[in-house]
Amino acid sequence: MKKVALISLTLLVLIGCLFFFTQQNLRKHQLTRKGSYARIPLQFIGNNVLMDVEIEGEKYPIKLDLGASSQFTFFSETLKKIHEKKFLEFVTTIDVKGNEYKVNSYSIPYINAKNLSCKDAIVYEEPLEFVTQGARLWRASNHKEIPIPFVGRIGRGCFTSNNLFIDFPNSMMFVTSDMDQLKMDHWPICDLFEVPFEMGLWGIILSIETDVGIKRLILDTGASASVLKKYCLEDCKLQEIIPGKEIFTTKKFAMNKKDFGPFEFSVFEITDSLDADGFLGIDFLKNYAVYLDFKHNKVFIGPSPKICGAIIFDKP
Amino acid sequence: MTNLLLILFLNFFSAPSTYMRIPLEFSEEIPTLQVEIQGKPYSLILDLGVDCEFALKKDVLDNLPEKERIGTHTIISLEGEETTSTKYLFQSIRLKNGEIIHTIVEEDNKEFPDNVSGRIGRNILQTYNLFIDFSKSLLVVLKNFDDLKMEGYSIKDFRAIPFEITRWGAVFTIETDFGSKRFFINTHAPSAIRNPGKTESQKVTTSKFKIGSIELGKTNLDIAEISPLLDDIDGYLGIDFFKNHAIFFDYQNKKALLHFKANFP
Numbered sequence: 412m413k414k415v416a417l418i419s420l421t422l423l424v425l426i427g428c429l430f431f432f433t434q435q436n437l438r439k440h441q442l443t444r445k446g447s448y449a450r451i452p453l454q455f456i457g458n459n460v461l462m463d464v465e466i467e468g469e470k471y472p473i474k475l476d477l478g479a480s481s482q483f484t485f486f487s488e489t490l491k492k493i494h495e496k497k498f499l500e501f502v503t504t505i506d507v508k509g510n511e512y513k514v515n516s517y518s519i520p521y522i523n524a525k526n527l528s529c530k531d532a533i534v535y536e537e538p539l540e541f542v543t544q545g546a547r548l549w550r551a552s553n554h555k556e557i558p559i560p561f562v563g564r565i566g567r568g569c570f571t572s573n574n575l576f577i578d579f580p581n582s583m584m585f586v587t588s589d590m591d592q593l594k595m596d597h598w599p600i601c602d603l604f605e606v607p608f609e610m611g612l613w614g615i616i617l618s619i620e621t622d623v624g625i626k627r628l629i630l631d632t633g634a635s636a637s638v639l640k641k642y643c644l645e646d647c648k649l650q651e652i653i654p655g656k657e658i659f660t661t662k663k664f665a666m667n668k669k670d671f672g673p674f675e676f677s678v679f680e681i682t683d684s685l686d687a688d689g690f691l692g693i694d695f696l697k698n699y700a701v702y703l704d705f706k707h708n709k710v711f712i713g714p715s716p717k718i719c720g721a722i723i724f725d726k727p
Numbered sequence: 728m729t730n731l732l733l734i735l736f737l738n739f740f741s742a743p744s745t746y747m748r749i750p751l752e753f754s755e756e757i758p759t760l761q762v763e764i765q766g767k768p769y770s771l772i773l774d775l776g777v778d779c780e781f782a783l784k785k786d787v788l789d790n791l792p793e794k795e796r797i798g799t800h801t802i803i804s805l806e807g808e809e810t811t812s813t814k815y816l817f818q819s820i821r822l823k824n825g826e827i828i829h830t831i832v833e834e835d836n837k838e839f840p841d842n843v844s845g846r847i848g849r850n851i852l853q854t855y856n857l858f859i860d861f862s863k864s865l866l867v868v869l870k871n872f873d874d875l876k877m878e879g880y881s882i883k884d885f886r887a888i889p890f891e892i893t894r895w896g897a898v899f900t901i902e903t904d905f906g907s908k909r910f911f912i913n914t915h916a917p918s919a920i921r922n923p924g925k926t927e928s929q930k931v932t933t934s935k936f937k938i939g940s941i942e943l944g945k946t947n948l949d950i951a952e953i954s955p956l957l958d959d960i961d962g963y964l965g966i967d968f969f970k971n972h973a974i975f976f977d978y979q980n981k982k983a984l985l986h987f988k989a990n991f992p
Contacts, residue, residue: 721854724824
């Protein structure tokens with residue numbers, strides 16, 4: 412009996428140690444910030460949300476892509492410019508069409524953005540065709556190739572130990588552990604509407620009521636448009652707006668009973684491995700302020716506040 | 728949440744000051760005040776007529792490196808012209824006895840006197856209550872009217888007059904010889920009214936000038952060029968008015984308290 416108790420205790424200690432070291436290892440790669448919050452300016456180029464990061468004293472514009480599970484991805488050309496990097500391993504990534512890419516992953520000592528710092532950041536090498544083909548679902552007939560305005564992406568892997576307040580209309584993002592920290596520093600924040608989310612393999616999944624039932628959509632700041640899988644709309648009338656691109660308009664578009672409709676989806680075949688019915692993209696998100704509480708699996712959505720100064724009186 | 732409650736609790740008992748006394752100077756009759764931005768002093772016009780927090784000349788803005796462009800802002804002039812200017816977020820602008828944090832500064836292409844770098848508009852100042860007494864070169868940003876006792880004012884010497892808050896800021900409805908007219912606040916020009924008839928004179932005189940229950944009597948007004956598109960205002964109360972009348976603006980309760988003078992009934 413004593414032996415069983417001893418073995419059980421040893422196992423418990425081992426599991427505890429394993430959990431502790433796993434957490435420590437995760438923390439090692441997480442974003443840390445000086446101060447109670449970090450405010451990161453965002454820039455919209457087209458429907459790309461960009462922010463600057465600094466590596467080895469150089470600034471790089473990267474895309475904010477919360478649909479990506481990784482911490483960072485960089486194009487090969489950019490990675491070549493970074494001197495201090497350590498090869499980690501080969502990893503396999505997948506795009507929305509189901510194409511797989513076997514890529515190098517590296518560790519970079521520091522990637523900084525304002526008062527945020529990611530130590531030993533994990534960076535995947537991004538094949539250019541991931542952006543030019545894999546992540547592109549359609550191309551307009553009058554499409555003109557323009558230079559890609561970013562050199563990589565920052566994914567939700569960086570942020571899940573923090574919370575994010577992303578104020579798209581005011582082009583700024585706050586990284587914090589508590590929204591009250593922003594209120595205490597006199598940032599205006601409007602009333603936000605609470606929506607629970609589940610964390611799936613592909614990211615933050617919101618359950619949204621539409622005319623064709625409840626659809627599970629991945630909140631994706633990297634998606635320029637909101638997309639529904641074609642199989643969700645088998646009996647529905649779709650409108651082909653240009654060859655190869657169909658849209659579906661739902662009158663109802665409700666989250667936790669609050670209706671944001673009508674709303675227009677682009678409709679495409681998306682890989683079956685996606686554990687959701689589509690994506691909620693920047694076309695929706697850019698009109699709102701969104702607070703992502705990763706600890707409690709809740710999203711808060713609401714109007715963007717009017718930024719205004721606050722008067723701080725000197726103490727007498 | 729607990730942190731927030733704790734800070735509110737501590738703030739309540741430590742009674743932080745909500746009183747900012749700002750001395751004014753007059754440059755070519757126009758009220759100005761001193762600010763400090765990124766370690767350098769600047770003189771700004773007090774312009775409660777303008778819909779902005781701060782506006783700075785382009786060359787001044789160009790020499791202030793710590794700023795972040797955050798879009799544009801369109802304002803409409805009295806002549807009905809729309810002007811769009813670039814907006815920047817500044818971490819801090821220091822005033823006498825306080826500072827304004829994460830404030831919006833716009834580029835301003837208006838012509839200013841040489842020693843003036845821009846203006847402070849009404850948007851930031853009307854987040855609290857405001858007291859103006861140009862005769863004493865004084866501007867106070869404050870919460871409680873009673874605190875003005877510190878400046879030697881007697882509370883019983885003030886009378887309440889109502890105002891509305893509109894896109895033009897505080898607007899008073901005033902009875903004149905030309906009927907009931909709506910005046911906003913413009914602290915960098917003499918008081919004026921839209922041409923009430925077909926006068927070719929640059930000035931008019933009204934013997935009646937009644938705000939709320941207070942009859943101020945004979946008042947001279949400039950003729951202002953106000954676009955017919957702006958049909959919700961008829962004129963503005965300017966520098967001369969605030970030199971003659973100290974006034975407290977209680978923005979929350981939409982009432983002003985006008986200092987009692989001998990010419991009041």
